[in-house]
Amino acid sequence: MASRKSGRPSKSLWSxxxxxxxxxxxxxxxxxxxxxxxxxxxxxxxxxxxxxAALWGAVGWGRVGxxxxxxxxxxxxxxxQDISFxxxxxxxxxxxxxxxxxxxxxxxxxxxxxxxxxAVIAPILQFISxxxxxxxxxxALEDHAVRATPLVAAFLTTGVIxxxxxxxxDLGRAPGQPVGQAT
Amino acid sequence: MARLSRSGQKPGKRSAKxxxxxxxxxxxxxxxxxxxxxxxxHVFDPVRTAAGDQLGGSDSISLWAxxxxxxxxxxxxxxxxSEVRELSRYKxxxxxxxxxxxxxxxxxxxxxxxxxxxxxxxxxxxxDGPFAQTLLANAGRAQGVDxxxxxxxxxxxxxxxxxxxxxxxxxxxxxxxxxxxxxxxEVSGVRAILFGGRDGLGSLTDLPERSGFIEGERIxxxxxxxxxxxxxxxxxxxxxxxxxxxxxxxxNRSGGYVQMVPPPLIETPALDADIPALDVPDGPAQASxxxxxxx
Numbered sequence: 001m002a003s004r005k006s007g008r009p010s011k012s013l014w015s016x017x018x019x020x021x022x023x024x025x026x027x028x029x030x031x032x033x034x035x036x037x038x039x040x041x042x043x044x045x046x047x048x049x050x051x052x053a054a055l056w057g058a059v060g061w062g063r064v065g066x067x068x069x070x071x072x073x074x075x076x077x078x079x080x081q082d083i084s085f086x087x088x089x090x091x092x093x094x095x096x097x098x099x100x101x102x103x104x105x106x107x108x109x110x111x112x113x114x115x116x117x118x119a120v121i122a123p124i125l126q127f128i129s130x131x132x133x134x135x136x137x138x139x140a141l142e143d144h145a146v147r148a149t150p151l152v153a154a155f156l157t158t159g160v161i162x163x164x165x166x167x168x169x170d171l172g173r174a175p176g177q178p179v180g181q182a183t
Numbered sequence: 184m185a186r187l188s189r190s191g192q193k194p195g196k197r198s199a200k201x202x203x204x205x206x207x208x209x210x211x212x213x214x215x216x217x218x219x220x221x222x223x224x225h226v227f228d229p230v231r232t233a234a235g236d237q238l239g240g241s242d243s244i245s246l247w248a249x250x251x252x253x254x255x256x257x258x259x260x261x262x263x264x265s266e267v268r269e270l271s272r273y274k275x276x277x278x279x280x281x282x283x284x285x286x287x288x289x290x291x292x293x294x295x296x297x298x299x300x301x302x303x304x305x306x307x308x309x310x311d312g313p314f315a316q317t318l319l320a321n322a323g324r325a326q327g328v329d330x331x332x333x334x335x336x337x338x339x340x341x342x343x344x345x346x347x348x349x350x351x352x353x354x355x356x357x358x359x360x361x362x363x364x365x366x367x368x369e370v371s372g373v374r375a376i377l378f379g380g381r382d383g384l385g386s387l388t389d390l391p392e393r394s395g396f397i398e399g400e401r402i403x404x405x406x407x408x409x410x411x412x413x414x415x416x417x418x419x420x421x422x423x424x425x426x427x428x429x430x431x432x433x434x435n436r437s438g439g440y441v442q443m444v445p446p447p448l449i450e451t452p453a454l455d456a457d458i459p460a461l462d463v464p465d466g467p468a469q470a471s472x473x474x475x476x477x478x
Contacts, residue, residue: 154312
């Protein structure tokens with residue numbers, strides 16, 4: 001009420017939260033959704049395309065530039081994904097890190113925070129790049145062109161959920177970076 | 184004053200982080216490439232099986248059960264579950280008249296299929312990603328699952344165990360592109376090799392040129408190669424676009440459980456030199472041998 005009286009808009013709890021708690025919360029969300037995705041996923045006999053949750057972190061955390069802690073988390077998530085998908089160890093690590101690096105590169109080139117068009121197109125390009133890297137790696141390692149349809153479905157789900165919940169993976173500024181340096 | 188980038192980082196610090204990112208990516212790529220060698224891939228197998236045990240549900244009492252004082256109840260439930268599993272085996276054996284069949288086979292001196300003994304497990308995880316299509320079931324070596332065990336559900340053949348942990352098994356589905364199953368038509372008797380297609384139906388290869396399946400007939404395992412027993416239901420034959428395809432039976436009845444039965448064991452024939460020479464028996468000895476058989 002005090003802030004309304006003074007004319008300033010009230011800040012939400014999330015906007016006041018620092019990057020480290022945001023990073024931990026995002027990691028928890030990814031782990032929870034990823035673990036839930038290991039269970040059989042059918043609804044009325046139809047199989048549900050489950051999102052690649054770690055990519056939310058790769059795209060969202062990369063928006064504030066490169067940082068060591070998100071990288072370590074993405075490596076851990078990638079190794080868990082490799083084991084759960086029965087992929088050679090390192091495949092999903094590469095996918096996560098490439099998308100993370102791509103996200104950070106786009107953030108360094110364009111204003112992803114304030115340009116609406118860039119803010120929309122950049123995540124789409126990053127998810128497509130993740131899909132392409134994963135499809136190429138899977139096809140190369142499996143010795144045949146793997147089915148793209150379930151992969152596209154999973155990536156569409158990933159993108160749609162990210163569009164709704166992207167704020168959860170927005171760090172505001174790089175972890176460890178003092179207030180005032182971020183754009 | 185040092186120039187800051189758009190993300191608010193100094194260029195030197197940023198290039199160091201970029202270098203770290205590249206090192207991580209190349210490290211992961213090296214790891215992937217290294218695993219193309221089977222010797223190195225096998226090094227990671229214990230890690231995979233240990234993780235699979237954790238994902239598949241280990242036999243230990245959970246921490247929450249210990250904290251909330253429900254450990255005794257959990258233990259009791261597990262004991263009862265194992266007892267039910269044990270009893271269900273006897274029930275199945277009684278119902279299926281396996282013993283009578285075995286007696287008939289003995290009378291006819293017929294080499295029939297070995298009696299089925301299996302372990303039923305819950306599917307705890309499934310991966311339908313771009314890599315091998317697999318299931319993770321919560322029974323492993325400790326529950327009596329054998330390496331290469333055959334997994335079945337209510338609809339028929341599900342796959343084969345390709346990775347066996349202490350409390351978990353990873354099953355390669357028959358819908359996977361890399362699975363190769365020798366099959367035959369139930370009525371036509373035509374033999375072929377089945378593998379998973381891209382559209383969820385099975386594809387058939389190595390068909391005879393002059394004969395084909397009958398539309399709608401059941402496709403069964405033919406037991407060629409010895410990996411699968413003969414006569415397990417795989418699906419139904421369908422003629423689509425000039426090709427014979429298989430609609431998988433297991434896809435219609437995925438109740439979340441699989442039964443894992445041991446793979447057929449075919450003894451390696453002994454060499455002539457290893458077989459002891461038979462002595463020509465006398466009259467009384469012959470009589471005693473026959474008595475032994477009767478007994």
